[in-house]
Structure formats: structure tokens, C-alpha cells
Ligand SMILES: *[C@@H]1O[C@H](CO)[C@@H](O)[C@H](O)[C@H]1NC(C)=O
């Protein structure tokens with residue numbers, strides 16, 4: 156090895172080792188982790204907390220699910236995430252909010268019960284919260300409207316109740332909002348963000364469709380009790396996936412919705428009426444639907460002829 160090379164590798168070695176030697180996890184974060192562990196347990200056959208040994212000199216490198224930067228915990232993933240793991244039980248400790256540098260909080264599927272600690276709203280660096288597929292109850296904390304950095308919120312497959320507040324859906328950085336399969340009620344809030352992905356299916360939402368942000372690519376509002384006409388959707392030019400099935404929408408389908416870039420459109424089991432559009436606004440024959448597209452309009456009150464523009468589409472009408 157040349158002298159330069161060995162010097163370089165020594166230097167690199169130093170850079171790699173120094174942080175873990177010099178930066179012990181902050182005592183506040185260590186106490187919070189101890190509290191978090193005390194309210195959760197592995198369900199038999201889950202093996203997550205076995206690495207959480209509080210006599211360990213360096214929890215940042217030895218604890219499963221914990222990563223740190225500058226002596227602070229920055230990501231916390233609770234549970235192994237293996238699909239065959241039964242996950243964790245217990246409840247979420249409010250002490251999570253003492254991890255004030257946290258930017259990602261994940262709870263993998265399991266049987267965690269109780270409310271979402273409202274104190275999480277103090278974690279202003281949080282970009283990702285995913286607490287899917289557990290048994291969380293209560294409302295989505297109103298304090299979440301303070302999470303100005305929040306990019307992704309996934310609370311799907313829990314037992315959450317109450318309304319979806321507009322202060323949540325209008326968070327400035329929010330791109331992905333997944334609250335599917337809960338017991339949320341009330342009207343759809345206005346959404347005034349740069350949202351890309353909105354999934355509120357299988358809840359008890361009522362009232363009309365509100366205007367949605369033009370940035371949306373994925374919208375599922377399936378299996379709620381939404382009513383009224385399909386207004387405002389025609390301007391969603393980025394939309395690729397639209398599922399409004401199993402609601403109580405009525406009136407005609409806006410012709411502009413038959414747009415080749417919208418490759419999946421599910422409008423079945425509503426109260427839609429009127430004819431299928433015979434001409435498609437803005438379309439030429441070179442831009443017809445591609446193979447693999449699917450449009451399901453079944454179980455409505457529609458009449459009319461199929462347009463040749465839908466030739467390549469798997470179309471379900473009955
Ligand atoms: C978290 O912070 C609060 C307020 O600063 C403090 O009272 C509490 O003891 C802390 N929790 C832990 C586990 O250190």
C-alpha cells in the first residue's frame with residue numbers, strides 16, 4: 156500500500172469511528188427510550204426489543220430501530236417490520252416527544268392500543284409518521300397541525316374516530332396522507348397543500364366532494380358516504396388513480412375524467428346517472444387508453460354507448 160493510500164484509509168477510519176466514540180446518546184433521549192420500552196412489549200414470536208440493552212455503551216448503534224445524528228435520536232422504528240412478525244403490544248409513551256430531533260417515527264403492524272400521544276405535535280422536525288395497522292383509538296391529535304415539516308402521515312388500519320381537521324390537511328409540506336380503514340367521520344376537509352397521495356377509504360365520511368389540490372396523483376375515497384356531484388375533478392391533470400367507489404355520488408360523470416393519463420378509475424356502486432360521453436374532450440385517437448388501464452362504472456344508473464377510445468381498457472359496466 157502506498158503511503159498516501161494508507162494515510163487516506165486511516166483518515167477514513169477515523170471519520171467512521173469518531174462519531175460513535177465522541178458522541179454518547181444524550182441522557183434525555185436515553186431516558187425517553189427507556190420509557191418507550193416500558194410501555195411496549197414484543198408479542199410472542201416477535202423479537203424486537205431484545206437488542207435494547209440499557210447497559211450498552213452505544214444505543215445508537217446497538218438498538219434495533221434507532222438511528223442517531225449528533226447524539227440525538229433521529230429515526231425510531233418500533234417493531235421488526237418483518238411480515239411474519241406479530242409486532243408489538245402495549246401503548247405509545249408520551250415520552251416519544253422528548254426525542255426532539257426525531258424526524259421519522261414508524262410503528263410496524265401489531266396490537267398497540269390507546270391514543271396517539273398529543274405531545275407528538277411538539278416534534279417540529281418530524282417528516283414521517285407511520286403508525287399503521289395497530290389498534291390505536293381516539294382522535295388524530297389537533298396538535299398535529301403544528302407539524303410544519305410533516306411530509307407523510309399514515310395512520311391507516313386503526314380505530315381512530317372524530318373528524319379530519321383542515322389544519323391537518325393544509326400542512327405546508329404534506330405530500331402523502333393515508334387515513335384509510337378507521338372510523339373517521341364528518342365532512343371531507345378542504346385540502347390546500349401540495350398533496351400527491353390521498354387515501355381516506357373505508358371511513359364514515361359524509362358530505363360533498365371538496366375541491367382537491369391539482370398536484371394529486373392518487374385519490375381513494377372509496378367506501379364512505381360522500382354525496383353530491385363529481386365536481387372539481389376534471390382539473391386534476393396529474394391524476395393517475397381515482398377510486399370513488401361505494402359512496403352516494405350522483406349526477407353525470409364529467410367527460411373530462413375520461414383522460415388517458417388516468418389509468419385506474421373506479422366509480423362503481425354510486426348513484427351516477429346520465430350518458431357516457433360520446434366524445435372525449437381534448438383527446439385524439441393517438442392518445443387512447445393504454446392496455447392495462449381499468450375503468451369500473453358498474454352498479455350506477457348510466458346509459459349510452461361505449462366510445463372506441465375505451466377500446467384497450469378493461470371496462471366494467473354491469
Ligand atoms: C420527558 O420530558 C418531560 C418534560 O421535560 C419530563 O418531565 C419527563 O420526565 C421526560 N421523560 C423522560 C422519560 O425522561
Ligand SMILES: *[C@@H]1O[C@H](CO)[C@@H](O)[C@H](O)[C@H]1NC(C)=O
Nearest residue numbers: 382403404405426427428456
Ligand atoms: C339515486 O338516484 C335516483 C334517481 O336519480 C334518486 O331517485 C335517488 O333518490 C338517489 N338515491 C340517493 C341515495 O341519492
